[in-house]
Amino acid sequence: MTRICVAISEVDAASALAVAKDTITRGAESLEFRFDAMPVLPDDLTPFKELTVRRIATLREKDQGGAWEGNIEKKWEFLWRAAEAGFDVDLEFGHPLIARAHILKPSRVIISYHDLKKTPSTSRVIETLVECSARADMAKAAFTVRTMKDLDQVVEGGMWFGLSRERFTIIGMGELGTVTRVLAHKLGCTLAYASSGPGRETAPGQLDLETMKWLGKEPLVTGLVGYPVDHSISPSLHNAAFHAAGVRGIYLKWVTLSDELDEFLDVVDALGVKGFNVTIPHKETIIPNLDRLDPVAEKIGAVNTVTNEDGKLIGRNTDVIGVERTFEKNGVDINGKMALVLGAGGASRSVCSFLASKGAEVDITNRTMGKAES
Incomplete structure (x- = not known):
């Protein structure tokens, strides 16, 4: 004890x-x-x-x-x-x-x-x-x-x-x-x-x-994994939500470089961390380490949320939902419109997926053109 x-x-x-x-x-x-x-x-x-x-x-x-x-x-x-x-x-x-x-x-x-x-x-x-x-x-x-x-x-x-x-x-x-x-x-x-x-x-x-x-003694431990994460307001948002909902949990920031993902997942497994959000540079590279993807994440090829279900890591993508609700809230109809997306990372994949599904014509530009073309 x-x-x-x-x-x-x-x-x-x-x-x-x-x-x-x-x-x-x-x-x-x-x-x-x-x-x-x-x-x-x-x-x-x-x-x-x-x-x-x-x-x-x-x-x-x-x-x-x-x-x-x-x-x-x-x-x-x-x-x-x-x-x-x-x-x-x-x-x-x-x-x-x-x-x-x-x-x-x-x-x-x-x-x-x-x-x-x-x-x-x-x-x-x-x-x-x-x-x-x-x-x-x-x-x-x-x-x-x-x-x-x-x-x-x-x-x-x-x-x-x-x-x-x-x-x-x-x-x-x-x-x-x-x-x-x-x-x-x-x-x-x-x-x-x-x-x-x-x-x-x-x-x-x-x-x-x-x-x-x-x-x-048995808190719900979650957090954000990536680099950099110092700028993120996710801990403030989630910890406030935990308290408001009466959930005995905490949301932490885990600075994890590109070559430290295995170490992070070892910690998750050893301590039974219940889940985490994923940001750059891991949204795509974490996928081979997961046990399963939801249909949206599998289609897009990027993950922003992982849940630990009885030791099985399930990758999900909620970025698409966030993008969709943003356009809906502002009453923007993108059918038949031209859209320019800046960047070609994991978040960009989610944005492009949503835009294409709603009938927009999508162009992508990126500092590395090879990644944009892929």
Whole structure:
């Protein structure tokens, strides 16, 4: 069972306690206190004992994305007091204090690793989890996801390590890695970290508690695959529609280059992504990877929507419907008219199909004339 763990980063104990109590009322299932964010560490940790969920004490070092710059003994003294006050303790992988971690029992010890620059190979992701797990009650590994290949390696590494039955959490940091947070349960993670609210994130790509609670344990995950996608307003439109319709789902953006389509489809299969929209440059090249096309997509030779039906990927084309409704709404009769289409990609195929079906005479121009002629 994956639990939502709210990461709290406040400048003093009183503020941290106030946020903690508020998040518990809103459904937080565990809490991580980033004590490294406090200029002065609290002397008295007794007030934290009244919190009714599991608590983690973290003094993250700067090279692992934290703010702690104190010496080892001061860190040990504080973490010892935190353990005495009932906290679980987070220690960075490779830290000298790991040799003393057994003394903190019965508190649980999390050994964590954060790569703030990249995601290594799948084998190295697995090795990192194994090494963290060797001295810990739970391993935690977070990697910066820059490309679809990175995301595939995080997901594959997590899936393989999950077969060990050890307690662990794996995270893909950044917007492209958000799906690893939303579908943390699919990866077998013990915790899914969240912020206390929008703008209070402690790591890139972290979602807020309200969003995580709304999505629940089995959210409908969809999105847009292609490159570029930064300009797309599809996430805003679809996420607003999900909320209005009461659908517990999320629509994400997946930057995927021409040579990364296989990696993307691996992620879809592994995590059970329910469907996605397709934009350039994949509307045509994705077709050989699909199990079936609907009649419209098959006729046009381009796909803009894929649904995952029990592991079978079904390609559809709804561009034609969109074009048709645009002309109908504006009362434009194109029968017998001449039409010039700029471009010869997947969307162009849909436009040309509609125009021809309504009796228009169609001409196509494109930067690459060979593609226009085909």
